[in-house]
Amino acid sequence: MGILGGDGFSLPIVNSNPIVSVSITVTDSALSQMENTLNNEEKTHCLIISAQSGGCSGYVYDMKIDEIPQDKEQFQILFFGNIKIFIHNGDSHLLNGIELDYKDSLMGGGFNITNPNASRECGCGQSFG
Amino acid sequence: MIDGETPNEIYYHIREGNFTILQGDNSLDFLNRITTNMIQKKTDGKLNLTLLCGASGRIEDSLEVIFSEEGVIVIGLSTNGEKIRQKLVQGKNWNERINVLNGDDPLTFLTIYGQQLTEIAKSFNLEINHDETQSWFEINSKLIRYNNTQPASIDLILQTESLGDFFDSGIETSLKISSINSWNKFCIDNSILQYNEIKSSPLPFECGLGHLIDPNKGCYPGQEIHARIESRGKQTKFITKFVANTQLQPGKYRSEDGKKIMITTVSIIEDKTYGIAIIPTHFLGKNEIRVNDNMLTKLHIKSF
Numbered sequence: 001m002g003i004l005g006g007d008g009f010s011l012p013i014v015n016s017n018p019i020v021s022v023s024i025t026v027t028d029s030a031l032s033q034m035e036n037t038l039n040n041e042e043k044t045h046c047l048i049i050s051a052q053s054g055g056c057s058g059y060v061y062d063m064k065i066d067e068i069p070q071d072k073e074q075f076q077i078l079f080f081g082n083i084k085i086f087i088h089n090g091d092s093h094l095l096n097g098i099e100l101d102y103k104d105s106l107m108g109g110g111f112n113i114t115n116p117n118a119s120r121e122c123g124c125g126q127s128f129g
Numbered sequence: 130m131i132d133g134e135t136p137n138e139i140y141y142h143i144r145e146g147n148f149t150i151l152q153g154d155n156s157l158d159f160l161n162r163i164t165t166n167m168i169q170k171k172t173d174g175k176l177n178l179t180l181l182c183g184a185s186g187r188i189e190d191s192l193e194v195i196f197s198e199e200g201v202i203v204i205g206l207s208t209n210g211e212k213i214r215q216k217l218v219q220g221k222n223w224n225e226r227i228n229v230l231n232g233d234d235p236l237t238f239l240t241i242y243g244q245q246l247t248e249i250a251k252s253f254n255l256e257i258n259h260d261e262t263q264s265w266f267e268i269n270s271k272l273i274r275y276n277n278t279q280p281a282s283i284d285l286i287l288q289t290e291s292l293g294d295f296f297d298s299g300i301e302t303s304l305k306i307s308s309i310n311s312w313n314k315f316c317i318d319n320s321i322l323q324y325n326e327i328k329s330s331p332l333p334f335e336c337g338l339g340h341l342i343d344p345n346k347g348c349y350p351g352q353e354i355h356a357r358i359e360s361r362g363k364q365t366k367f368i369t370k371f372v373a374n375t376q377l378q379p380g381k382y383r384s385e386d387g388k389k390i391m392i393t394t395v396s397i398i399e400d401k402t403y404g405i406a407i408i409p410t411h412f413l414g415k416n417e418i419r420v421n422d423n424m425l426t427k428l429h430i431k432s433f
Contacts, residue, residue, distance in 0.1 A: 003236070003272050004150060004199035009288055011150055011230035014214045053220020054162035057184045058350045062222065074223070088223035120184055127348065129184045 019089045022076045022096045024049075026085070030102040030111060034083050037065060044068060046077075046084040049113075051094045055127025057120050059094060061113050093117070139243030140307035142315075145324055147190075147210025148232030149217065152200040155225050160194065160201065163220060163350055165333065166343035168194050174265035174274070180333055180341045181205075181213065186354025187330040189213065191322065191338060195265050195272065195286075200230070202272075202286075204238065206324045237289045241304065242282035242315055249303065250275065250283060257281075278319040314396035317370055317403050320433055325379065325393040326368065326405060334358060335366040335407055337433055366407050371418075371428035373402040385419040388412070390428070405433075 004011070026034075038045055046068050054060045068084070069075060075086040087095050099114040115121070118128035151160065161168055164179040171177055177194040190205040190213050205213055210233045217229050241249060250257050255266065255273050265274045265284075272286040287295060307315070316323055326336050333339050333355065342355050358364060376397050382390040388409045395404040406428065412418055418428045 001270050002198045002267055003202070003270055003286060003288065004197055006270060006288065009235065009290070011232055011235055014149075014218050014229045014231050017219055048223075050223050052162065052222035052225075053159070053217070054350075055348045056350065056353045058163075059220065060348075090221065090223060094219070122348075122353070129350070 017090045018093045020092045020096050022078065022087050022092045024078060024085065024087070024095070024097065025099040026080050026083075027099065027101045029104070030100045031080055031083065033102040033104075033111070035081075038083065042082040042084070046086050048075075048086045048088075049091075049095060049098075049100070050088055051091045051128075055124075056122040057118075057127040058129030060127050063111060137244055138305050139241060139245065139249060139303055140311060141239050141241045141304045142307045142312040144238040144240060145206075145208050146238060147205040147207055147213060148236045148238075149203040149205070149210065149214050150200045150230040150232050151203065151217075151227060152230065153225070153227035156201045156227055159217075159221065159225060159227050160203070163216075164192070165341055165346070165349055165351070165355070167346055170196055172196050174267075174272075176263045178341055180338060181216070182333070182349070182351030182355075183330070184350050184354075186332055186351035186358070188327045188333055188336070188338070189216070189330070191327055191341075197267060197272070202232070202236075204286075206322065206327055208324055235289055236286060237292055238284070238286050240282050240284050242278065242280055242307075244280050246275075246281050246283060253283070253285070255283065278315070278321075280315075282315075282319075310396050310398075313394050314398065314403060317394060317396055317405055320370075323394060326407070329391065329393075329407075331366070331407060332358065332364075334364045335368065337368040339364075365410055367410055367413065368405065368407050368433050369412075370431040370433055371402075371404050371406055372431065373404070373426060373428050374400070375402065375426050376400060377402040377404065377420075377426070379404075382420040384408075384412075390418065390420055404428075 034047055045065055048064055048066050050062045051059045075088050078085045097116040101112045103109045115128050121128045157170055166179050168177055168179055179192050180188055181190045183189050190207040193204045195202040207213055214229055221227055253273050254268050257275050265272045274284040276282045333342055379392050379395055384390055388411055391407045393405050395402050416430055420426050
């Protein structure tokens with residue numbers, strides 16, 4: 001039996017991220033780009049925006065087009081026309097109030113997130129804290 | 130000699146700090162996203178040290194990582210384990226199957242030290258190998274490690290609820306609880322850092338932990354600051370041991386030329402103070418510092 005085993009031995013799970021009701025802004029250029037990317041798969045796919053630890057400032061953004069998650073109740077779903085944006089409850093306090101923009105530019109182009117919760121951001125634009 | 134203690138006794142000290150346990154397939158990747166070096170999965174119990182820093186590059190906790198069959202055990206020096214665990218939990222991605230567990234109360238870390246540890250080691254089924262130190266062994270629900278310190282020591286992590294059985298097993302007859310003064314002297318002599326050294330959130334280079342930064346790792350919180358300090362040589366403080374001929378307490382002092390001296394740990398023996406301090410690099414290469422404008426209070430610098 002290891003140090004973490006044995007009858008009656010258990011450790012409390014830490015899981016206390018606050019859940020807030022998320023509201024975000026998506027610019028017209030970002031919406032247009034998402035529509036192009038989803039390519040008529042809006043019914044089955046969505047954009048998931050999340051944050052995880054890492055980067056120079058503490059957290060990094062992650063965005064991906066994916067099939068609609070099965071455990072939908074864990075997410076807050078935001079509708080922008082036909083586009084659905086999913087934000088996990090665990091990330092809600094970090095991502096509430098963000099603005100999603102898209103710049104069509106060869107340098108510094110692509111999706112960009114402005115986050116009012118961030119007290120600092122990395123120059124690369126992907127990390128915040 | 131410390132008052133009331135004799136050289137042939139064996140002492141134990143319950144360490145302060147925090148325990149976090151990570152369970153799940155991605156635990157190591159998860160931890161490596163925020164640590165200052167790449168932690169490798171070592172199942173042989175060998176030493177695995179790293180740092181958790183804030184975006185300003187300052188230390189939030191100094192960690193030791195142990196791989197157990199049932200999870201990754203992360204031992205921190207900070208007495209605020211909740212803050213460290215919150216940081217970990219907030220950084221979990223939605224699709225990571227990881228549990229962050231609080232081990233502060235359920236686990237206890239104690240160190241036994243003294244001149245004659247052979248019998249104690251035998252009672253733990255621990256083979257003392259003087260050539261191979263600082264490897265953890267998991268034996269009978271305990272993690273045990275022998276250290277070639279002066280005097281020798283055994284680190285022990287066990288379930289807190291079994292602490293009573295441990296002391297009832299007869300071992301307590303040969304062990305005495307150490308005083309803080311004695312424990313601090315042991316730590317000073319063996320360059321063992323405690324929470325005292327990091328609680329003012331120094332930069333890693335300032336408290337002798339610069340070796341735990343891997344400049345090739347890539348992004349982690351604080352990496353930009355660490356890279357800048359290293360490339361521009363802007364380290365302004367360093368850690369040192371000292372001896373003073375008067376009694377000093379931990380705290381902030383001024384050198385006679387007005388520089389800040391931070392004494393972090395002390396042990397007072399026969400009116401002498403043995404201690405650890407974080408001092409400006411201005412004093413590098415000097416043998417003594419006069420503090421508080423007192424010609425009599427000199428810190429005699431010893432290498433860390």
